[in-house]
Amino acid sequence: MARYKITVEYDGTNLVGWQKQDIGQSAQGYLEQALYDFSGVQTDIYAAGRTDAGVHAIGQVAHFDLDTKMDLYHLREAFNAKLRDVNAPVCVVEIELVPDTFHARFCAKKRGYIYRILNRRARSVLYQNRVWHVNFPLDVQKMQKAATYLLGYHDFSAFRGAGCQAKSPFKTLDRLDIEKRGDEIIFTVEAKSFLYHQVRNMVGTLKMVGDNHLKPEDVKTILEGKLRKDAGVTAPACGLYFNKVEY
């Protein structure tokens, strides 16, 4: 048996998310179908993290097993040829052979997300479905200050989406950088793992600091209060990118 690790890019706009569902197209579904089409093998492909409908991936990581060792270059080419044939919004950027002990989800040491806000009056015609368009000015400095309260080990219940299956609401947030780049505000977020909707709920809350509905210090109070209702809206899926996984 040979275990393969793949790094996957996808445009989540028309996907129901990473995971196969009864209705709609998923990244997992496209990849498993492509694998079947060129190899005849029907097997599960496991990802580092499930992403929701509309969320994009720059560097999602997944793994699967085949009975035989195949040439990595040609394996990636076969995937991408089949994916292109059906015009899938998914491609395999890298492929590696890994030990049988590797597991895309359970071995992940760090996950990184990027969130993009387009902060200007006019909508984007170049980056539709790639950014959250916020059309009134946000105060980036206040958002940066608020973000510092979220760093470190905390009970993140206030930012936990309904239906979250994690056993514990405690997580360690390693990085939450907010940077202005032209018309965009870019969030770079890293942790070993996240609660369901945690990144989008943090971004939605920080945006409310940026537009002066909340003070930076309120984020500390919200975090300590542990009540989801006190935090802000869930930021839209289209601005979120699953950027990378470290093992």
Add this chain to the structure above:
Amino acid sequence: MARYKITVEYDGTNLVGWQKQDIGQSAQGYLEQALYDFSGVQTDIYAAGRTDAGVHAIGQVAHFDLDTKMDLYHLREAFNAKLRDVNAPVCVVEIELVPDTFHARFCAKKRGYIYRILNRRARSVLYQNRVWHVNFPLDVQKMQKAATYLLGYHDFSAFRGAGCQAKSPFKTLDRLDIEKRGDEIIFTVEAKSFLYHQVRNMVGTLKMVGDNHLKPEDVKTILEGKLRKDAGVTAPACGLYFNKVEY
């Protein structure tokens, strides 16, 4: 009379370019129609530079005249509402009132372009029609070295597209930076003005240095030889962005 300066973003993928043509949609055509639709005024809109079919704009600049002074905020809103109504790939990012002596084309002191190459094996699903996909590795250091020969005041005949209407082939290239950013190679190019296809012909030639079809020093020889046939291919339109204009 009041003269207005607008900064315009467009996705060039389905446009015939900036300029109105007999067939097809243009950025100029969309803007003039939008202006007519909300004001009843039929007038020409003049741009800092014509862009070709498929070329994008982040910060194209244009100007037009109206008989009356209008509120700038509402003028921009009216443009963007009309453009959105017809699902135009064009929007007005900024609008300013300028003196009658301002001319978007003739007063420009510097024009800036960006060119994006995606340099990896897999095609892009996130940035289709936004990058030139080159699927074998390019040597960025060699391209950077070659670029230095193009800086400054030269006869750029070797990089001049057929049908160029400029009186002289002499131009001063102020900036040609090449930077690796993840899977992408980004060219930042600035000059007071350019010959027709000059940026795309320079990028196409530098790409041939990157893939070892040419040595960096060959670019000097090509420049001095002044023959278009000695230089490389015209890089595809989809990777090119008209980024900004300085006045």
